[in-house]
Amino acid sequence: GENVEQHPSTLSVQEGDSAVIKCTYSDSASNYFPWYKQELGKRPQLIIDIRSNVGEKKDQRIAVTLNKTAKHFSLHITETQPEDSAVYFCAASVARNDMRFGAGTRLTVKP
């Protein structure tokens, strides 16, 4: 089955700096890669996603890049703000209703 690895497990940046979180996946058939943000005690919420036929997608301060050959994808957050502090999960989906999550990255943005 699909195996998703996520790095780093914790990340601390200064407000205004950029943050990058990287994930690798094992199943080359995976075709959908969402990123979720989870604040303490709350539900994970989708912040951006990308399909395997696209190499990059951007939404304001967040962007995701995908390298199918290397089987890795990354989340980029620019101009970080304290409210970006949360746990971020990447995921990879081989087929509908078959999604696997990375272990999560705890991002802390220091004011």
Added chain:
Amino acid sequence: GAVVSQHPSWVICKSGTSVKIECRSLDFQATTMFWYRQFPKQSLMLMATSNEGSKATYEQGVEKDKFLINHASLTLSTLTVTSAHPEDSSFYICSSDPGLATDTQYFGPGTRLTVL
């Protein structure tokens, strides 16, 4: 759209009792729902896939007699933790894919279970 609710948001119970958690899709029909367990500062661990009108599919290592799943309608799935023990204390979250153009799963708000 794609709203998933969960009830209760938190529950405290005595060891040996059973606890039922409900997961509802409020604005779509969910033929499939997923149940996750999350320990503090850890990732989402898929426990089982709940299928409307049929038996749930459990992940390896998850006891189906311990975690009973019922998905009797297209908008409701329930997870019952039977004979709960302190080690069952955790954050339980359900999710569902509303079947839109993407495969996106939408999560419920979670239920924090504490077993004394």
